[in-house]
Structures are given as structure tokens and as C-alpha cells.
Amino acid sequence: MQRRLSLASLTLAAFGAFGALGALxxxxxVEAPMDSGTPPVDAGGGDTAPVVTYTKDVxxxxxxxxxxxxTGEGLGGHNIGNTxxxxxxxxxxxxxxxxxxxxxxxxxxxxxxxxxSIMNGWMPMSMGCFNTPRPDPCVTLDQQxxxxxxxxxxxxx
Ligand code: HEC
Numbered sequence: 001m002q003r004r005l006s007l008a009s010l011t012l013a014a015f016g017a018f019g020a021l022g023a024l025x026x027x028x029x030v031e032a033p034m035d036s037g038t039p040p041v042d043a044g045g046g047d048t049a050p051v052v053t054y055t056k057d058v059x060x061x062x063x064x065x066x067x068x069x070x071t072g073e074g075l076g077g078h079n080i081g082n083t084x085x086x087x088x089x090x091x092x093x094x095x096x097x098x099x100x101x102x103x104x105x106x107x108x109x110x111x112x113x114x115x116x117s118i119m120n121g122w123m124p125m126s127m128g129c130f131n132t133p134r135p136d137p138c139v140t141l142d143q144q145x146x147x148x149x150x151x152x153x154x155x156x157x
Contacts, residue, residue, distance in 0.1 A: 052150040054084045054157050061143045062114070065124055075125075078110045084157050087111030097122060111155045115147050 052058070062081040063071060071081035076093050078086040091099045091107040098120060099113035100106065108116070117123035118139045121130025129138035139147070150156070 051156055052146060052153055054087065054150065054155065057146050058150050059084070061139065061146065065137065065139050065143070066114075069125065076110075080110055080114055087114070087155055109155070112151050115144070115151045118144055118147065 059082065066081035069075040070079050072079060078089060080086050087110055089110050091110055091113045094100075096113050096117065098116040099108045114123065118129070123129070124137055124139070127137040128135050134140070
């Protein structure tokens with residue numbers, strides 16, 4: 001809890017310095033973060049494609065792969081591994097590459113940023129997930145495709 005509080009105050013401080021940082025160009029540029037080639041999920045070819053939901057499809061993945069950091073520890077200010085509402089919050093970490101609009105500096109939601117962070121290998125953190133093939137603790141490409149479909153659907157609960 002202490003860690004979460006201090007992250008939150010860091011974040012507030014960062015927002016205070018936001019205009020200055022933006023003017024100096026110190027914030028990460030976003031280069032078409034959705035262009036990393038994740039194919040849409042093949043829902044089976046029927047016309048009754050099931051909706052990908054957080055509860056049914058996404059939480060069972062994130063609850064494992066993002067534990068314990070985002071299933072109670074609240075690192076980065078969220079517990080997307082077990083708390084649906086946290087997926088809808090705006091991103092707070094200024095170093096979340098690709099999760100901020102490059103021109104307006106508008107943050108994505110944590111849910112959309114989760115997909116970006118998985119795709120670019122940042123999350124799960126410190127697991128070497130930018131390597132090919134990805135090590136075991138990482139989200140697999142099949143799991144990533146499920147999360148991509150969920151984000152594309154507007155992250156239904
Ligand atoms: C070993 C711990 C750890 C694991 C496992 C982990 N994360 Fe993180 N995550 C962090 C930390 C620490 C931060 C804060 C980083 C920062 O602010 O620089 C963070 C930040 C984030 C953020 C940015 C949140 C914000 O509002 O700025 C997202 C999105 C995220 N993680 C998604 C995930 C996803 C999705 C998974 C699982 C697939 C995952 N993480 C697994 C430690 C972890």
C-alpha cells in the first residue's frame with residue numbers, strides 16, 4: 001500500500017511538470033502502437049461470434065501473467081489482473097511507451113495500454129518478453145490475440 005501511495009504521488013508530481021516536459025519533448029513519442037501485426041482473433045467463422053469479455057477470457061490470462069504486481073500490489077497504480085474497473089482508468093506512468101497520444105499527450109486506458117505493453121515486451125515487467133520466442137512467464141501470442149480482440153471490442157466486462 002505504501003508503494004502504491006508513493007507511486008501515486010510521483011504521478012501527481014509528474015502531472016504537475018507535464019506542460020514543461022511536453023514542451024521540452026522529453027516524453028516518449030508514440031509511433032503507431034497498433035501496427036505490430038497482431039491478427040484479429042478468428043472467432044470460428046460463424047455469424048454468432050462470441051464476444052470476448054474481461055470476465056470470461058481476459059481476466060483468466062492477466063490474473064496469472066500479471067500476478068502479483070497487478071493482482072493486489074497495485075504497481076503502476078492498477079490491478080488489471082483482477083479488477084475490471086482498473087482497465088478503464090487512464091494510464092499514469094509517463095514511461096508507458098506507446099500509451100500516450102504523441103501530439104496531445106492524452107493517456108490511453110490501462111486496458112489498451114496493457115495490450116501495447118504486452119506487444120512491445122514491456123509487460124510482464126522484467127521477464128524478457130521482448131525476446132523471440134517469448135519466455136514462459138510472458139503472454140503467448142494466442143493470448144495476446146484474445147486481449148487484442150477484447151480491446152477492439154471496447155473492453156466489455
Ligand atoms: C513483476 C511485476 C510486474 C508484472 C508481473 C507486470 N507488471 Fe505491469 N507494471 C509493473 C510496474 C512496476 C509498473 C509501473 C512502471 C512505471 O511506472 O514505470 C507497471 C505498469 C504497468 C502499466 C502502466 C500503468 C499506468 O497506468 O501507467 C500497464 C498497462 C501494465 N503494467 C500492464 C501489465 C500487464 C498487462 C501485465 C501482465 C501481462 C503486467 N503489467 C505485469 C510491474 C509489473
